[in-house]
Amino acid sequence: MTEQEKKELQERVKSVIERVNNAAVQAGRDPSEITLVAATKMNDAERVQAAIEAGIRVCGENRVQELQEKYEQNAYDGADLQFIGTLQTNKVKYLIGKVSLIQSVGSVHLGEAIAKEAEKRGVCQDILLEVNIGREAAKSGLPPEELHDAIVKLSAKKSLHIRGLMAIPPVADEKTKNSNYFTEMRQVFIDILTKKYDNVDMDYLSMGMTNDFETAIACGANMVRVGTAIFGKRPYQIVSP
Ligand SMILES: *Cc1c(COP(=O)(O)O)cnc(C)c1O
Secondary structure (H helix, E strand, O other): OOHHHHHHHHHHHHHHHHHHHHHHHHOOOOHHHOEEEEEOOOOOHHHHHHHHHOOOOEEEEOOHHHHHHHHHOOOOOOOEEEEOOOOOHHHHHHOOOOOOEEEEEOOHHHHHHHHHHHHHHOOOEEEEEEEOOOOOOOOOOEOHHHHHHHHHHHHOOOOEEEEEEEEOOOOOOOOOOOHHHHHHHHHHHHHHHHHOOOOEEEEEEEOOOOOOHHHHHHOOOOEEEEOHHHHOOOHHHOOOO
């Protein structure tokens, strides 16, 4: 990284933190209640370290192999590491002991695989349940109507701790910025909260990315996952003219 690139990254981190804080205040909430997760996919260890130096406290990684490689390079030192991507059951073993939270548990099957591996290691793994709030056929996650059964099954596992919900709504519509989906997620979240399941804590509502994180905070998110606004466009997002 050149000094110039580092400076630009620092400025983007500062700007995103400010925007998160402002969105919290506007929503009548304390900025300290909101967790900013930097989505680090496709950014190398040097960039991730530079972001942490600039003030990032939580990193969210998408791919197991990429996480392992960067972990070996101490990319996440100084920050909390979480997993936010699609996860195959046979890769779960590489995450336990490395990540504090697996945000993307979109099926009972995956939850059970995590529980099994965590039990083997004698640890308790924090997870979020991923909700397919847009009910998109091509997307992973539990449809809201299947959440109750999933919570009953997974909360019975001593080696799992459900800490909240995560959602990736359809690509943000420029006008509504997904506020309809975010509001629905907030209602689902409150509904589960009031049911007071044993061994379940609704601490985190993780929703909102670069294009819509301020709207998500306005609608009740207390965890946002931001990549592009922090790191700039990823290689595949740059469309040549
Ligand atoms: C990449 C990614 C993000 C961040 O997306 P941006 O639009 O770049 O902010 C958030 N959540 C998940 C699960 C992601 O894969």
